[in-house]
Amino acid sequence: MSMTFNEFKDRATKILNLKLDGYKLNRVQRRTDSLMRRYNISNYDECLKRLEKDKDFRAAYLNHFTINTSEFFRNPENFSYLQKNIFPALFKSGSRIKIWSAPCSNGSEPYTLAIILAELKYKTNQYQILASDLDPNIIEVAKKGIYGLNSLQNVPDHLLHKYFTLLPGNANKYQLKESIISRVTFEIKDLINEPYPDDWDLILSRNFFIYLTKDFKEKLVQKFSAALKPGGYLFLGNTEFIFNPEKYGLKKVYSSFYQKIE
Ligand SMILES: C[S@@+](CC[C@H](N)C(=O)[O-])C[C@H]1O[C@@H](n2cnc3c(N)ncnc32)[C@H](O)[C@@H]1O
Structure with a gap:
């Protein structure tokens, strides 16, 4: 048998x-x-x-x-909320804002943040973006910054022209500009089994909990909450929710956004 x-x-x-x-x-x-x-x-x-x-x-x-599926501006309405509400609130403090994309897959997510921050005219010394994933191959892909149209479908035309260059000889591949690539630091990290660094103002953990058992999802929500600064935000995927966020010291602020209670 x-x-x-x-x-x-x-x-x-x-x-x-x-x-x-x-x-x-x-x-x-x-x-x-x-x-x-x-x-x-x-x-x-x-x-x-x-x-x-x-x-x-x-x-x-x-x-x-x-499952490395990812794309720039995935769920655009949430990135628009981030741009209009969360970033202005965070940058008001004047201190350097710490942002963590965990997991980051092919880099579309942390680079979307870098593009938004460049558009908002924040300087590179005003923030840091760390991006982590378990898969070393996808981290290599992310560092190269080359994307096909399937990753770029939500990128508005004016941003596509401003921040990407069409690769010669290949009508469907775009190279992200070095000025954006250089704003993100990538690392290989097992988010289930390794400890987290702390003091983050904003953590994105999107389209990851859906693969985990209920017990582990709860453990990780706890770990992410502990890693946030008081008043910091946790940004989840569109189909991911935290039931009873207060149990983890969080409160829901909008759709996929939770804030650590101060
Ligand atoms: C669907 S992607 C989500 C990417 C991005 N956050 C988004 O929403 O577009 C899920 C990612 O989780 C990563 N992953 C799976 N298990 C992991 C683990 N234990 N630690 C870190 N990353 C993990 C996979 O390598 C994959 O890149």
């Missing part, structure tokens, strides 16, 4: 050096099954052997597992 998904998962995590505690397991199984179909692999024994022997397949598995 071939091995069950649970047996596969325990052995695969050792090969991949991946900790799966915290992720919704039925989702991990669905992702594994869909990758197996794509590679014509018929059972978990075969999949495990392939993981052991084939470096490219290991990379494909990790890539498939992490």
